[in-house]
Amino acid sequence: MEKTNQHVCSHKVVHVGWQKSNLQEFKAAFISDNQAQSDWLDSKKHAELMENMDKKSAWDRFYSETSSRSHNFKNFEWFFGFDAVQDFITPFLQTASLSRRPVQVLDMGCGTSALGPSIYRDSALPVRVTCADISPVAVRLMREHVRANPVRPRNASSQIEFLELDCTQLDSHYGPSSLDLIVDKGTTDALLRSKEGAEKAASVLRQCLKVLRRSGSLLQFSDEDPDARLVWLETAAQGQGLAAADVGVQEVGVLRGVCYYCYQVTAHHYVNK
Known part of the structure; x- marks a missing residue:
């Protein structure tokens, strides 16, 4: 895949090297009409979450406390909702369906x-x-929500499941070449922003490439500027049997003053381990 690195945005808002965001920058990463979640982010607890976004306990606490403050379930979106990225995801579903x-x-x-x-x-x-998700609380909330509000798929053969899974142990759950598409909307960003998450993020990337089929792709949605993220992806993808990876980037657009990108990563075939 030919790499594209076009800076259409007129500004760079991402913290190269992943310096800590202030509260307003941190809150800009989330979309929610749930007042309980907004109130939680306004509290001093946001600093603890920012440093520990690679830890299960931090997210369990977040989802437990915010859900307990509201009787009505609200989806909590990192960055943006599905409508903003539907056109990026659909072509990969169509390609994978050829099988x-x-x-x-x-x-x-x-x-x-x-x-x-x-x-x-x-x-x-x-x-x-x-x-x-790593948080059993989040998984339980999603299961309960979908059970109470069933989602009707366009294709009757489609299936959905909710699974408690630490993404740093991805290859312990999935075998090699078992997935067609992995969508990462802010998960790698959360790892990289956390105090001790850089090594975990690199490990997760390599595991993603391992469990993807040869025609499969990883889509990372991020607010990190291509000058930083492309280099990181190309470097972190190497090792553990991977020859290399093809990396490309497209601009998603500017939302609430922040420029977002879609990074596509496709693994080369494995070499001898």
């Missing part, structure tokens, strides 16, 4: 986002969507 089997999709670090359920709902092609 004439359900397209295996992983929404990695789903939280309580509507992204995975939206892929399941809107895909005209048969898909099996797994929404996975």
Whole structure:
């Protein structure tokens, strides 16, 4: 894949080297009409979450406390909702469908986002969507929400499941070449922003490339500038049997003053381990 690195945005808002964001920058990464979540981010607890976004306990606490403050479930979106990235995801579903089997999709670090359920709902092609998160609280909330508000897929053969899974142990759950598409909306960003998450993020990237089929891709949605993220992706993808990876980038657009990008990563075949 030919690499594209076009800076259409007129400014760079991402913290190269992943310096800590202030509260307003941190809150800009989230979309939610849930007042309980907004109130939680306004509290001093946001600093603790920022430093520990690679830890299960931090997210369990976040989802437990924000859900307990509201009687009505609200999806909590990192960056943006499905509509903003639907046109990036659909072509990969169509390519993977040529195999004439359900397209295996992983929404990695789903939280309580509507992204995975939206892929399941809107895909005209048969898909099996797994929404996975490290937090059992988030997984339980999503299961309960979908049980109470069933999602009707366009394709009757499509399936969806919610799974508690630490993405740093991805290859312990999935075998090599078992997924067609992995969608990462802010999960890698959360790892890289956390105090001790850089090594975990690199490990997750390599595991993603291992469990993807040869025709499969990883889509990372991020606010990190291509000058930083492209180099990191190319470097972190090497090793553990990977010859290299092809990396490309497209601009998603500017939302609430922040420029977002879609990074596509496709693995080369494995070499001897």
